[in-house]
Amino acid sequence: MRKENLIAGGFFAFGLAVLGGWALSQSATPAMAQAVDGPGPNLVVEIAGEANGKVVIDLLPDLAPKHVAQITALAEAGKYDGVVFHRVIDGFMAQTGDVQFGKAGGDTSRAGMGGxxxxxxxxxxxxxxxERGVLGMARSQSPDSANSQFFIMFAPGPFLDNQYTVVGRVIDGMDVVDKIKRGAGANGEVSGPDQMVSVTVEK
Known part of the structure; x- marks a missing residue:
């Protein structure tokens, strides 16, 4: 499969071939080496829903300083609080971060289309x-279109390498990530999704 087919219209729209062929065929959860807390700030995410608990993500400003700065600014302003995991694909990834259309308690039908x-x-x-536990930035077809949305990998996705920006890695709470409510159907859209109750930054 050509990597170009993974970059379709809409934020992080991968194409049905990937969803049916690679991602959904990964039924077992692969082992994950214990990630080490680096010098960067940590994103602390409290999740509620089918998954309940705290996830700590070590952000990587040495790899993606502009993306880390944007995520940090949005978190410190409280913009991520109450945002749902609108697209979750078993064996692949959980996507969230649409601060425009993804707030729980409102109309989330357009979640995934905003920034x-x-x-x-x-x-x-x-x-x-x-790799499993890596945090990447969602984007549309343009490589320079990432804004606020991000995703956490359930399993390795090497076909994303050098196509999407890596901004962090889970260092604690991957067991909570694994319990995030999955979406139905090939697109992974979630009905009654889990949400990030609060997202804070520890420096």
Missing amino acids: SDLPNIPAEFSNESF
Whole structure:
């Protein structure tokens, strides 16, 4: 499968071939090496729903300084609080971060189509691979269209390498991530989704 087919219209729209062929065929959860807390700030996410608990993500400003700065600014402003996991694909990833259309308690039918009032960020691709627990930035077809949405990998996704920006890795709470409510159907859209009750930054 050509990597170009993974970059379709809409934020992080992968194409049905990937969903039916690779991602959904991964039934077992692969082992994950214990990630080490680095010098970067930590994103602390309290999740509620089918998954309940705290997830700590070590952000990587050495790899993606502009993306980390944007996520940090949005978190410190409380913009991520109450945002749902609108697309969750078993064996693949959980996507969230639409601060415009993804707030719990409101109409989330357009979740995944929005961003924030901050400008889009130029791509900061690196040699860091999309392993289990890696946090990546969602985007539309343009490499320079990432804004606020991000996703956490349930399993390795090497076909995303050098196509999406790696911004962090889970260092605690991957067991909570594994319990996030899955979506139904090939697109992974979630009915009654889990949400990030609060997202804070520890420096």
